[in-house]
């Protein structure tokens with residue numbers, strides 16, 4: 001059996017940390033937006049918004065670290081046993097995930113800057129996004145784009161998990177590279 005190399009430890013820690021954050025962000029985002037739509041304002045809705053904004057902004061900052069890491073550290077190559085078209089599909093899906101993981105929080109941040117609603121957990125305020133004016137109509141358009149990007153991200157993540165599960169079942173060692 002060929003020896004499968006793992007991703008560097010920092011890369012694996014960041015991967016699972018961000019996976020946890022995104023698993024929380026998507027359902028929390030949907031629930032809080034539905035509560036706002038139903039005009040259910042109160043402590044729970046405010047708490048969900050506060051945590052969503054703080055965790056979402058942290059994802060954006062961690063993406064900067066992750067992109068620097070991707071450029072500087074080389075991940076292990078795919079084994080020759082993985083067909084070329086699957087290697088290409090995996091590369092494309094991973095790059096698209098990176099793009100959405102940057103654009104989704106950027107639009108959320110732009111939305112809360114335009115609204116403005118920068119307050120998060122414990123009264124801590126996020127910095128406003130430079131060059132974004134305070135404009136409620138603009139905020140609503142930015143939130144619409146943010147929601148659509150988040151749903152597209154959720155769909156891609158389902159595909160990503162499906163592919164990971166296939167590697168786990170096939171026991172081809174590819175799942176273990178990220179453990």
Ligand code: HEM
Nearest residue numbers: 025026029030033053056057059104105108109143147150
């Ligand atoms: C990867 C990071 C993020 C993900 C996956 C995510 C996901 C989501 C989802 C699924 C929704 C519900 C959309 C809907 O049902 O219409 C949502 C709404 C929202 N998100 Fe995020 N989000 C992220 C980052 C952020 C950031 C960084 C902020 C702000 C700093 C933010 C602020 C908001 C706000 C204010 C809403 C409610 C919009 C509304 O009421 O229409 N999000 N998010």
